[in-house]
Amino acid sequence: MIVKTQQHIIKALQQPDIEKPVRELYDYYFEGIVAHICANGGSREDGADVFQDAVIVLIEKVKTGRFRGDSSIKTFLSAIARNLWLFELRTRERRKKRELFYMNGENNETTETGSFLDKDSRQDLQKVLAEIGDVCRKLLTGFYYEDKSIKELLAEFDYENEQVLRNKKSKCMKKIKELLSDNSTLLDNLKPLPLYEQ
Amino acid sequence: MNNNIHIESVLDEFLKRRITRAEAEVLLEKESVQDADLEINLHLASAKAVQRYNILKQVQSVHYAYLQSQIKNHTPKNIEAGKSASIKMYPIKWALRIAASVILIMGAWFAYQYSRTSADKLYSELYQAYNVNTDRGIGDITTHNMVNEFKAGNYGAVIKTYESLSATNNREKFLAAYACHVTGDYEKASALLNELLINNKKTNNRLYNDEAEFYLALSCLKTKDIRSARLLFERIRENPNHTFHEKVSKWTIRRLKWLQ
Numbered sequence: 001m002i003v004k005t006q007q008h009i010i011k012a013l014q015q016p017d018i019e020k021p022v023r024e025l026y027d028y029y030f031e032g033i034v035a036h037i038c039a040n041g042g043s044r045e046d047g048a049d050v051f052q053d054a055v056i057v058l059i060e061k062v063k064t065g066r067f068r069g070d071s072s073i074k075t076f077l078s079a080i081a082r083n084l085w086l087f088e089l090r091t092r093e094r095r096k097k098r099e100l101f102y103m104n105g106e107n108n109e110t111t112e113t114g115s116f117l118d119k120d121s122r123q124d125l126q127k128v129l130a131e132i133g134d135v136c137r138k139l140l141t142g143f144y145y146e147d148k149s150i151k152e153l154l155a156e157f158d159y160e161n162e163q164v165l166r167n168k169k170s171k172c173m174k175k176i177k178e179l180l181s182d183n184s185t186l187l188d189n190l191k192p193l194p195l196y197e198q
Numbered sequence: 199m200n201n202n203i204h205i206e207s208v209l210d211e212f213l214k215r216r217i218t219r220a221e222a223e224v225l226l227e228k229e230s231v232q233d234a235d236l237e238i239n240l241h242l243a244s245a246k247a248v249q250r251y252n253i254l255k256q257v258q259s260v261h262y263a264y265l266q267s268q269i270k271n272h273t274p275k276n277i278e279a280g281k282s283a284s285i286k287m288y289p290i291k292w293a294l295r296i297a298a299s300v301i302l303i304m305g306a307w308f309a310y311q312y313s314r315t316s317a318d319k320l321y322s323e324l325y326q327a328y329n330v331n332t333d334r335g336i337g338d339i340t341t342h343n344m345v346n347e348f349k350a351g352n353y354g355a356v357i358k359t360y361e362s363l364s365a366t367n368n369r370e371k372f373l374a375a376y377a378c379h380v381t382g383d384y385e386k387a388s389a390l391l392n393e394l395l396i397n398n399k400k401t402n403n404r405l406y407n408d409e410a411e412f413y414l415a416l417s418c419l420k421t422k423d424i425r426s427a428r429l430l431f432e433r434i435r436e437n438p439n440h441t442f443h444e445k446v447s448k449w450t451i452r453r454l455k456w457l458q
Contacts, residue, residue, distance in 0.1 A: 018253070022260040030264065052261045059253055122254060129251045137251075144213075144245040145252045163203075170206045176244045190243040193250065195213065 010069045013062040014197075016146040025055050029074060033081045042085060050088070054080040056116055063196040117189055124186040128179045136172035143169060145196075205229050209241040315453045317427075321419045324431075324445060328376050328409065344373055353377035368394055372406040372413075379413055384420040391417065408434075408441035428454040 005024075012021035033054065034047030042050070054077045061067035067076065117125060129137055139157065142148045150162050150169075159165040180187045205226060212222035219238065226234040330348050342363065347355040353376075360366065360374030375390035391414035398407050415430035431454060435446040 016252070017256075019256050019260055022257055023264065026260060026264045048261070048265060052257060055261075056253060056257055059257070063249075063253070117250060125247055125251055126254065128247060137248075140244075140248045141252055143210075144248040166203050166206070170202050173206060173241070173244055174202075176247065177240050180240065180243055180247065186247075187240075187243055190246045190250070191239060193246050195242065195246060196249050 006069055006073050009073065010062055010067070013059055018059060022055060022059070025058070025073070025077070026051075029077050032074070033077060036078065036081065037085050040085060041089070046085070046088070050081050050084050051077075053084050053116070057084075060116055060193075064194045065197045117186075117193075121186050121189045124183055128176060128183065128186070131179055132172055132175045135168075136175060139165075139169055140172050140176070201229060205231060205237070206241075209238065212238065213242065213245055311453070312456055315456050317419045317422055317424060317457060320450065320453060320457070321416060324419075324450065325416060326442075326445065328413070330373070344370060348373050348377065353380050357381070368398070368403070368406040372409055375410070376413060379417055379420075384417040388414055388417040388421065411440075412442040412445070424454060424457045428458065 009021045009024055012018065012024075030048075030051050033051045034044055037047035037050050038044060057080045058067065058073065058077060061076075132140070135157075139153065142153050142156065143150075148156070150165060153169075154162055154165050157165065159168065180190070208217075208222055208225045208229070211217045212219060217225075222238060223234040226237060231237050330345055342359050344356055344359045347353075347359060356373055356377035360370055360377075363370060366374075371390055371394045375387045375394065378384070378390065379387035391410045394406060394410045395414065398404065398410075411430050411434060415427045415434070418424070418427035418430065428451065431446045432451055434440045434442050435448070435451060437443060
């Protein structure tokens with residue numbers, strides 16, 4: 001891929017709406033990564049999962065200012081995918097061993113954390129954001145993800161004034177905080193993650 | 199509620215990097231927040247949760263759409279196209295497989311031949327008994343019975359007769375050399391045959407030259423002088439008019455090189 005296109009993708013990934021550049025990543029690199037995973041003992045489904053995770057890691061790096069395009073996106077995605085696949089293989093191997101331990105009445109279970117949120121935490125995260133409701137989700141997304149001001153949100157949402165909007169936002173935050181406090185694992189996994197650069 | 203909104207504003211100001219953490223903590227303490235650190239961390243985690251959720255949702259959405267488009271692209275029509283493409287690939291695949299098998303078999307055959315090649319094996323393949331069927335018209339008057347002794351296979355007598363002669367011609371020398379060769383005295387056979395070849399070169403004579411070269415090469419094989427044997431066999435191979443040309447193939451030369 002030419003450098004101009006790569007820079008264009010990185011710049012686009014820094015914006016809140018990332019669907020278009022993500023689709024470009026899929027168009028350019030999906031098949032290559034999946035082929036690599038298939039050549040290393042994985043299925044096509046494994047390859048697709050690994051690619052999705054690698055893309056998430058890339059976005060995470062771009063949004064936190066740790067990937068500025070010094071190396072090529074292809075190189076970065078390949079390296080991340082390779083590591084994720086190795087990690088997955090090791091996890092599967094450990095799972096097999098754990099099953100053997102259980103069969104022998106032993107339990108040496110250890111927990112593993114990935115560089116982004118692990119699968120369980122992702123599911124919990126989606127549950128939490130589902131529980132706060134559509135309005136809260138949109139409001140908090142506007143403020144904390146899209147970096148919109150209260151005035152911009154007021155223009156977008158049907159509230160009487162800023163005060164009412166602020167009250168609503170505060171209630172939404174209270175709700176999400178309560179849910180996170182009830183899920184210490186998810187809370188602990190979120191803590192080390194940096195905030196996105198805005 | 200107003201207090202809550204003010205606390206929220208302080209936390210957001212910190213989150214948007216407009217105030218430092220220390221400043222935020224001071225302001226929160228003023229608002230009677232008991233554990234400012236916990237409040238800040240929880241607020242940050244909530245914001246991060248919203249951010250990560252939006253990333254996950256968008257990536258999952260593209261991921262799902264992409265996989266769906268792939269399934270659509272593999273409609274029966276496309277599958278047929280894929281099939282024909284893979285059918286077209288088969289001859290190439292098969293050709294490659296056959297080529298690989300041939301290379302493997304050849305490699306195994308060469309390895310086997312290489313391991314099995316020995317001077318004695320080559321000798322056995324190349325050796326050919328010499329028969330005296332007709333007297334060559336060389337004009338020599340023979341006063342001995344060497345030819346009959348040779349024909350009778352009495353090689354000991356042939357050698358004895360040769361040794362009793364005060365002067366010898368090429369035929370007597372060759373028959374004696376062959377007798378030595380057959381009785382296992384390869385050194386003596388080589389000496390006599392070399393003598394014959396040197397004399398021929400000096401006198402520009404070709405009588406028994408081809409026979410001498412061939413049996414000298416065989417004697418060299420027996421005495422493990424592979425280099426001399428190879429040079430002689432190469433000379434025979436390169437000369438299509440040589441009596442023993444047909445006996446020596448490229449394969450013979452190749453294996454002689456291996457032996458060296």
